Amino acid sequence: MRRIAAIAAAKAAAALSQRLKVGGGTALPGLLAERIDPDIVPEMARRLGQGSIIVTGTNGKTTTARLLRGIVRAAGLGVVANRAGSNLMRGIAAALAEAARLDGGFAGAKRRLGVFEVDEATVPEAARALKPRLVLFTNLFRDQLDRYGEVEHVAALWRDAVRQLDRSATVVLNADDPSIAGLAQVSPGPVLFYGVEDTSRGSGGLEHAADARWCPSCGSELAYSTVFYGHLGHWSCPTHCRVARPSASVVATRVELDAEGTSLAIALPGGEISAPLPLTGLYNAYNALAAVAAASALGFGTGAIARGLGSFTAAFGRQERMNVGGRRVQVILAKNPAGLNEVLRTITAGGADVDVALFLNDDIADGRDVSWIWDVDFDLLAGKARSLTVSGNRAWDMALRLKYAGLDSLSQVEEDAAAALRRALRATPEDGQLYVIPTYTAMLQVRELLARWARRPAFWEAEK
Numbered sequence: 284m285r286r287i288a289a290i291a292a293a294k295a296a297a298a299l300s301q302r303l304k305v306g307g308g309t310a311l312p313g314l315l316a317e318r319i320d321p322d323i324v325p326e327m328a329r330r331l332g333q334g335s336i337i338v339t340g341t342n343g344k345t346t347t348a349r350l351l352r353g354i355v356r357a358a359g360l361g362v363v364a365n366r367a368g369s370n371l372m373r374g375i376a377a378a379l380a381e382a383a384r385l386d387g388g389f390a391g392a393k394r395r396l397g398v399f400e401v402d403e404a405t406v407p408e409a410a411r412a413l414k415p416r417l418v419l420f421t422n423l424f425r426d427q428l429d430r431y432g433e434v435e436h437v438a439a440l441w442r443d444a445v446r447q448l449d450r451s452a453t454v455v456l457n458a459d460d461p462s463i464a465g466l467a468q469v470s471p472g473p474v475l476f477y478g479v480e481d482t483s484r485g486s487g488g489l490e491h492a493a494d495a496r497w498c499p500s501c502g503s504e505l506a507y508s509t510v511f512y513g514h515l516g517h518w519s520c521p522t523h524c525r526v527a528r529p530s531a532s533v534v535a536t537r538v539e540l541d542a543e544g545t546s547l548a549i550a551l552p553g554g555e556i557s558a559p560l561p562l563t564g565l566y567n568a569y570n571a572l573a574a575v576a577a578a579s580a581l582g583f584g585t586g587a588i589a590r591g592l593g594s595f596t597a598a599f600g601r602q603e604r605m606n607v608g609g610r611r612v613q614v615i616l617a618k619n620p621a622g623l624n625e626v627l628r629t630i631t632a633g634g635a636d637v638d639v640a641l642f643l644n645d646d647i648a649d650g651r652d653v654s655w656i657w658d659v660d661f662d663l664l665a666g667k668a669r670s671l672t673v674s675g676n677r678a679w680d681m682a683l684r685l686k687y688a689g690l691d692s693l694s695q696v697e698e699d700a701a702a703a704l705r706r707a708l709r710a711t712p713e714d715g716q717l718y719v720i721p722t723y724t725a726m727l728q729v730r731e732l733l734a735r736w737a738r739r740p741a742f743w744e745a746e747k
């Protein structure tokens with residue numbers, strides 16, 4: 284009875300918030316459902332015939348979860364999934380309640396798989412409630428320090444969560460990230476590693492933003508034969524305990540990137556697949572690789588995996604293209620130094636003049652502390668940027684950072700978001716490409732403005 288009331292309340296709240304267009308948030312439906320029935324997540328998750336999987340990590344969870352859902356659907360299964368950004372317990376509760384029938388069951392329950400994107404700090408609680416058959420870890424970077432404390436704290440939470448998993452649960456780990464790979468030591472069940480083998484994308488040295496350059500076993504400094512980005516690469520602990528990057532069973536054997544997309548060749552136990560993706564940046568190659576690794580661990584065939592990747596459309600706002608006033612506009616979320624460095628490297632790789640608008644906000648969802656911008660290599664834009672518009676409620680912090688990168692003669696501060704976007708569009712030649720790089724809350728604002736101008740639906744209508 285209580286469960287039915289919880290489901291009904293969540294459905295009503297979700298319908299109401301959509302009707303009122305108060306936003307794509309699922310906080311209220313999930314909070315209501317959990318308040319009425321505190322066991323809603325474990326009880327409902329138990330009814331998913333194919334079980335649940337958790338996707339977590341600092342960067343790439345939304346895109347990876349979306350890629351994986353495409354593969355799951357291509358394999359003929361039904362999906363229950365939380366929406367982008369609603370990755371706390373209440374987001375999972377809302378997703379389960381919305382997908383359920385009013386009697387508490389799921390239509391086609393036998394063929395339903397839960398694919399949940401989970402916030403880093405929520406992993407222990409989500410794992411206890413969902414009893415997942417698989418947990419996929421993408422990477423661990425410094426992100427929103429004021430929310431979580433240090434990366435070591437998150438790593439410790441994850442080790443405890445993995446230690447308590449069921450013996451039958453598989454963990455899927457990024458071999459190229461030392462602190463993710465180290466989770467294998469505490470897993471009671473099967474482990475599958477994925478990684479990039481194509482070293483043509485790598486470089487010899489660590490950048491400023493490298494976080495986890497210390498051995499997960501003994502704490503001494505790691506050596507890298509190749510660095511892909513941040514602290515991801517082919518690593519080893521040469522002096523002390525001699526652990527090294529484990530060999531991976533799902534690997535990217537070829538990664539080709541340009542400003543429009545990525546071409547990947549991935550070798551996996553069942554064969555090899557080639558995947559063209561409408562996403563740029565090595566970080567997206569990792570997202571695709573992670574999704575393929577999880578799909579492979581779940582036993583999906585290469586045919587379904589290739590079809591699923593092919594059906595992919597860019598996760599909202601992470602990397603979306605639209606056409607506004609005759610300019611191509613691409614919105615790319617930036618939330619930490621490693622991610623933004625990779626974005627800058629990708630957009631400047633073509634060598635041509637690039638037009639860029641940076642939006643820096645400091646709301647809770649962005650991280651209140653904006654000092655991370657000092658770890659970003661904005662020098663990459665020197666000689667490459669044609670126009671550089673700076674906005675957001677911390678625009679002047681960004682302007683100061685750009686001054687130290689020698690970009691002050693180029694950058695123009697425009698605090699008002701709409702005025703900043705207009706300026707950036709005007710500075711971009713017709714048929715040209717504008718890169719809009721916002722933090723999270725700025726992305727919501729920018730996306731709404733651009734959508735209005737490009738006459739596209741609001742994101743919560745497009746997102747599903």
Ligand SMILES: [Zn+2]
Nearest residue numbers: 498501520524
């Ligand atoms: Zn060591």
